[in-house]
Amino acid sequence: MSSKVALITGTSSGIGLETAVAAARAGWTTVATLRDPDRAGALRAAADRAGVPLDVRRLDVTDPASVTAAIEGVVADHGRLDALINNAGAGHVGTIENETVEDVRRVMEVNFFGVVQTTKAAMPHLRAAGGRLITVTSVGGVIGQPFNEAYCAAKFAVEGFMESLAPVAARLGVTVSVVEPGAVATDFVDNIGLDVTKVIAAAGDYAEPLQGYVERTLGQFANSAQTPEQAAATVVEALTTERPPFRLQTSEWARDFTGTKLADHDGSAVLALTGGYLG
Numbered sequence: 001m002s003s004k005v006a007l008i009t010g011t012s013s014g015i016g017l018e019t020a021v022a023a024a025r026a027g028w029t030t031v032a033t034l035r036d037p038d039r040a041g042a043l044r045a046a047a048d049r050a051g052v053p054l055d056v057r058r059l060d061v062t063d064p065a066s067v068t069a070a071i072e073g074v075v076a077d078h079g080r081l082d083a084l085i086n087n088a089g090a091g092h093v094g095t096i097e098n099e100t101v102e103d104v105r106r107v108m109e110v111n112f113f114g115v116v117q118t119t120k121a122a123m124p125h126l127r128a129a130g131g132r133l134i135t136v137t138s139v140g141g142v143i144g145q146p147f148n149e150a151y152c153a154a155k156f157a158v159e160g161f162m163e164s165l166a167p168v169a170a171r172l173g174v175t176v177s178v179v180e181p182g183a184v185a186t187d188f189v190d191n192i193g194l195d196v197t198k199v200i201a202a203a204g205d206y207a208e209p210l211q212g213y214v215e216r217t218l219g220q221f222a223n224s225a226q227t228p229e230q231a232a233a234t235v236v237e238a239l240t241t242e243r244p245p246f247r248l249q250t251s252e253w254a255r256d257f258t259g260t261k262l263a264d265h266d267g268s269a270v271l272a273l274t275g276g277y278l279g
């Protein structure tokens with residue numbers, strides 16, 4: 001069994017849960033964190049079915065004290081931290097005229113500042129280990145989509161943060177990657193907690209395009225979503241491949257979709273360019 005230690009955020013369900021199990025199966029000492037330890041039932045059951053051990057700890061990415069306590073606790077108990085997998089995140093559907101700036105701030109708190117917080121706490125340990133920093137972003141971190149202004153802004157922010165950090169971190173021995181899923185069949189859509197009928201009824205001039213967007217998106221999730229196991233396999237690829245690219249899509253669909261915009265699909269051309277700025 002490898003002595004390498006990976007910490008994953010948001011493992012109560014979905015991609016995070018499957019990534020925790022798959023990382024443990026790949027031989028990593030896996031610290032599966034969640035904001036509410038009472039919600040660890042599905043995680044523990046999946047680990048039991050797979051016959052793998054998990055070190056389950058509390059970490060709320062919006063609570064700086066819990067981030068520090070979890071990461072310092074891992075280093076105290078395991079002696080090292082080789083990989084941070086930023087997976088925790090939450091969707092949001094809305095448009096600026098129909099929501100408050102506070103709504104947008106909340107989306108940024110979880111999806112962007114949460115990643116900033118964990119990354120800051122983990123970096124000294126990742127540097128010491130020559131480790132990996134992996135973040136689950138989204139195809140929405142590359143392409144802005146209707147009624148996803150706040151969510152895509154947050155995921156764009158994460159991608160910009162990580163793309164800027166990557167060449168410097170590489171110089172100091174840390175490999176940075178972002179993983180971009182398209183639709184994945186998790187609790188993600190339900191967890192948005194959108195009462196579609198109510199929101200469309202209150203949407204005013206936005207009702208018709210919102211209805212169109214919701215129908216198209218629910219259709220995509222019903223007909224062509226990946227399983228969370230499939231998305232987790234790409235995260236584990238970023239964890240275990242010898243030289244992972246900066247940018248990984250989790251499916252052919254995600255590759256094609258982001259390819260509408262990206263000339264540098266895996267980020268290698270950008271990193272070669274900006275790495276050269278460092279002398």
Ligand code: NAP
Nearest residue numbers: 010012013014015060061087088089138183184186187188
């Ligand atoms: P999910 O099943 O809803 O999982 C999200 C996880 O994040 C849950 O474990 C949730 O915990 C956790 N989380 C939320 N707020 C948190 C906080 N403040 N601190 C710590 N954990 C928190 O959805 P998922 O699809 O697996 O999402 C995982 C990642 O993939 C997210 O970053 C998401 O943006 C990204 N993604 C998903 C899709 C998709 O179609 N599913 C597509 C592209 C990108 P609780 O149970 O406590 O809420």
